[in-house]
Amino acid sequence: MITTVFFDLDGTLLPMDQEVFVKNYLGRMARKMAPYGYDPDTLVKAVWAGTGAMVKNDGSVFNETVFWNVFNRFFDRDTQVDAPLFEEFYRVEFQEVRNDCGFNPRAGETIREIKEMGLSVVLATNPLFPAIATHSRVTWAGLEPETFSLITTYENSRYCKPNSDYYREILGKLNLTGEQCLMVGNDVTEDMVARELGFQVFLLTDCLINRENRDISQYPQGSFPELMDYIRSL
DSSP: OOOEEEEOTBTTTBOBOHHHHHHHHHHHHHHHHGGGTOOHHHHHHHHHHHHHHHHTOOSSSOHHHHHHHHHHTTSSSOGGGGHHHHHHHHHTGGGGGGGGBOOOHHHHHHHHHHHHTTOEEEEOOOSOSOHHHHHHHHHHTTOOGGGSSEEOOTTTOSOOTTOHHHHHHHHHHHTOOGGGEEEEESBHHHHGGGGGGTOEEEEEOTTOBOTTOOOGGGSOEESHHHHHHHHHHO
């Protein structure tokens, strides 16, 4: 019996070209922080290094700690002193990145329909961003953060996709088993790995990412109408 549906965000609920999104996002951050002594090229390298470290996190500390520990190594200063500046960036300049994201009203409609069926929803987005950024992107998709029983961010997560421990951590927090859950996502490597823990999975193909050219015929797949048909069949 499925009780909970996990959704990826970028490329799933929020249609986007991730390369365009990331380029604009980092470019705006670099321009924001340059007047405060952050060399733009170094800042971008530091963000990528911190992101890579989070993806490899062994669970000993939260992703937020991993990120800042690595980010700090690129600068001769305690960069967390400037946390208010970064928060201001996410409140102001980051909001302009919304223009690089599409909007599919069917995403919000699907979430609301699922909740009307009595199911819970989890936002299982790779926890590489702070909550302020992730919650913004939720609203860009036409939803409210309160819709979800849990939203993974770098503050509350100790693992990242495609590590199956990312999903295992969520199951523990919500006292769920994989057999009670369905994972919906557009990334074959990062999202379909949930099947290893007993999840049902559904591959949303609108913004499909299949970096390893895997055979996707094994997965239930399609767009939002097909997803709802699949959920009803369960």
